[in-house]
Amino acid sequence: MRMSQFTFLRRACAACVLACLALAPGLAQAQQKIGFVNPQRVVNETRLGQMAKADLARYVAEKERLAKESAAQVALLRKEADSVALSAAERARREEAYKRKSRLHEALLQENARDIKAEEGKLLQYVMRRADSVLEDIGKKGGYAIIITDPAAVGYVDKANADLTDRVVRDLDSRGK
Amino acid sequence: MPASRSILQQAVLRYIVALFVVCGVLFCARPAKAEEPRWGRLYVLSGIVSVRENPSDSALKVRVFKAGQKVRIDFQEDGWAAAFDPKEPSRSELKALGYVRLDELKAHGAPDPSQPMPLEGNKARAQAQAEAGIAKAEKPVKTEKAAKAIGKPAETNGAHAVAPAQAASTPQPEPKAEKPAKAVGKPADSIGAHAVAPAQAAPTPQPEQKNGKAGGKGLEKSAAKSSEKTLAKPEGLPAKGAGEIRVADRNLAVRGGRTTESEFKRLLRPGQRVRVDFWEDGWYAVFSPDEKQHDLSRAWGYSRDKFLVPEAAYAGPPAEAAASAKETDSPAVAVAGQKSKPAEDAAVGYSVLERTTEGRKPKVTTLRVRLDLAKPPAPEAMRKIAREIWKSERKKDENLQLEVLLAGMDAHGLAYATARFHDDGRVREFWWRDVVLGKQKK
Numbered sequence: 001m002r003m004s005q006f007t008f009l010r011r012a013c014a015a016c017v018l019a020c021l022a023l024a025p026g027l028a029q030a031q032q033k034i035g036f037v038n039p040q041r042v043v044n045e046t047r048l049g050q051m052a053k054a055d056l057a058r059y060v061a062e063k064e065r066l067a068k069e070s071a072a073q074v075a076l077l078r079k080e081a082d083s084v085a086l087s088a089a090e091r092a093r094r095e096e097a098y099k100r101k102s103r104l105h106e107a108l109l110q111e112n113a114r115d116i117k118a119e120e121g122k123l124l125q126y127v128m129r130r131a132d133s134v135l136e137d138i139g140k141k142g143g144y145a146i147i148i149t150d151p152a153a154v155g156y157v158d159k160a161n162a163d164l165t166d167r168v169v170r171d172l173d174s175r176g177k
Numbered sequence: 178m179p180a181s182r183s184i185l186q187q188a189v190l191r192y193i194v195a196l197f198v199v200c201g202v203l204f205c206a207r208p209a210k211a212e213e214p215r216w217g218r219l220y221v222l223s224g225i226v227s228v229r230e231n232p233s234d235s236a237l238k239v240r241v242f243k244a245g246q247k248v249r250i251d252f253q254e255d256g257w258a259a260a261f262d263p264k265e266p267s268r269s270e271l272k273a274l275g276y277v278r279l280d281e282l283k284a285h286g287a288p289d290p291s292q293p294m295p296l297e298g299n300k301a302r303a304q305a306q307a308e309a310g311i312a313k314a315e316k317p318v319k320t321e322k323a324a325k326a327i328g329k330p331a332e333t334n335g336a337h338a339v340a341p342a343q344a345a346s347t348p349q350p351e352p353k354a355e356k357p358a359k360a361v362g363k364p365a366d367s368i369g370a371h372a373v374a375p376a377q378a379a380p381t382p383q384p385e386q387k388n389g390k391a392g393g394k395g396l397e398k399s400a401a402k403s404s405e406k407t408l409a410k411p412e413g414l415p416a417k418g419a420g421e422i423r424v425a426d427r428n429l430a431v432r433g434g435r436t437t438e439s440e441f442k443r444l445l446r447p448g449q450r451v452r453v454d455f456w457e458d459g460w461y462a463v464f465s466p467d468e469k470q471h472d473l474s475r476a477w478g479y480s481r482d483k484f485l486v487p488e489a490a491y492a493g494p495p496a497e498a499a500a501s502a503k504e505t506d507s508p509a510v511a512v513a514g515q516k517s518k519p520a521e522d523a524a525v526g527y528s529v530l531e532r533t534t535e536g537r538k539p540k541v542t543t544l545r546v547r548l549d550l551a552k553p554p555a556p557e558a559m560r561k562i563a564r565e566i567w568k569s570e571r572k573k574d575e576n577l578q579l580e581v582l583l584a585g586m587d588a589h590g591l592a593y594a595t596a597r598f599h600d601d602g603r604v605r606e607f608w609w610r611d612v613v614l615g616k617q618k619k
Contacts, residue, residue: 051612059608066606069233126591126612 217251224285232257
């Protein structure tokens with residue numbers, strides 16, 4: 001009798017331990033959360049992002065200055081080619097110079113657009129890299145398993161609980177001081 | 178009879194030797210010919226003329242010429258002309274101080290009547306050389322190209338211790354004979370310390386130290402010698418193992434090898450004393466002045482002989498450099514925007530971090546350099562610094578763009594400033610990123 005009671009207790013304890021072991025990951029899983037950060041807001045609302053935008057605006061202005069200079073040269077060559085008092089050979093020469101310059105101008109505009117896009121990407125990446133370290137901290141301290149930064153990948157966000165953008169903005173600004 | 182003949186022979190020999198000595202003395206004593214450049218047009222200004230970085234009204238104003246100042250004008254195009262230091266010997270747009278509007282120039286200046294009408298291009302140069310008798314010594318076109326290719330006006334003035342004012346005012350054409358040495362030398366692209374240093378208007382001369390060998394030589398003589406035969410073995414050469422104290426007569430680079438493209442080791446300031454020895458091919462091995470052991474392995478590096486003058490002969494940096502730096506509102510001083518501070522404080526050192534060339538056509542080489550500045554200078558100063566670095570680092574026909582980092586920045590991170598250039602050295606694009614500083618500039 002004693003023996004059977006002891007065996008029963010032992011079995012019950014083992015079952016409890018096994019049940020705890022089986023349920024533990026599930027409980028831990030239930031505590032981990034998913035967060036979301038809007039990168040566009042990080043850029044728009046942080047001091048670092050504002051500086052990046054100012055840098056990009058300066059870059060765009062520089063590119064526009066180049067394009068403007070080039071356009072003025074094209075216009076001048078067009079004017080020269082359209083002059084009335086020109087021999088046929090001279091007109092052909094100027095026409096050719098105008099066409100060459102026009103092609104260069106077009107290439108410059110394309111290059112400018114490409115460069116601006118590349119610069120925008122670089123600046124955004126720079127800001128987001130700085131934000132990454134903030135996200136890591138928030139993730140570890142807040143118990144977030146995943147923090148999503150792609151708005152297109154999210155259908156619904158509970159702004160009160162899952163949207164971490166405000167917190168990231170605040171932390172990022174405080175780090176820059 | 179034989180005895181009297183030998184006496185006669187001895188007398189004749191003595192006479193010939195004396196004749197040679199007299200000729201030698203006369204040759205050495207002749208005054209250095211001050212060569213006036215024969216290109217462009219010299220103007221004397223009667224009013225203020227603005228100088229811009231590019232031939233455009235929207236371009237950055239880099240300096241102002243004042244009334245009474247002389248400027249050399251060339252490369253006229255579309256109502257603009259490139260302005261040079263009047264003493265600039267090489268006709269290269271790279272050496273231009275900037276661009277002036279022709280109408281503004283003519284309103285506030287007139288061609289210098291004392292200067293003969295210039296001849297154009299190679300003809301003028303050929304004639305000037307023929308007159309100076311240096312046609313063989315250097316071919317101007319090649320020299321000019323070499324300077325452009327290496328981007329260093331000279332090992333002294335410029336050389337990685339780029340002193341813009343000196344570069345513009347006292348360029349030392351690289352002797353042709355030095356080219357093979359350059360070709361042999363491996364460019365030190367990986368890591369090298371350099372300095373964009375200002376012109377030294379009034380360096381402090383070092384206390385005098387007697388030196389028997391050096392004492393007899395005059396500065397004039399060394400200047401003449403340096404301009405005529407740069408690679409000839411200097412007189413009074415110290416015997417190997419003995420060494421001699423000399424002083425740098427201007428900002429002078431000490432390099433890892435006997436070529437201008439060797440790794441930069443350190444910068445000697447005008448008037449700085451060093452011990453020199455082991456002369457070879459126009460280069461001295463440079464040691465600490467207190468160095469007792471003349472073991473080549475203990476040398477700091479190597480420097481050009483012509484800019485290491487005997488102590489007794491040193492009387493400050495070349496007059497034209499100092500005068501020009503004062504007269505032309507030295508860009509070097511403006512570079513760091515510290516006009517009121519001593520010139521030495523305005524020197525900006527830099528190190529080359531990386532040089533990469535993209536394979537696409539046209540090939541673009543990107544040079545990443547780090548300035549020895551924790552805080553960025555004003556954008557105008559940064560543009561000038563970038564331009565000086567470009568002049569120093571650009572190789573022949575290279576489409577070189579610069580990425581400038583500041584001290585403490587990640588070598589592989591985003592650069593603070595980026596500059597792209599026209600082939601002639603004018604800045605084509607320039608922008609900077611405050612974001613990498615992490616805080617707003619005030």
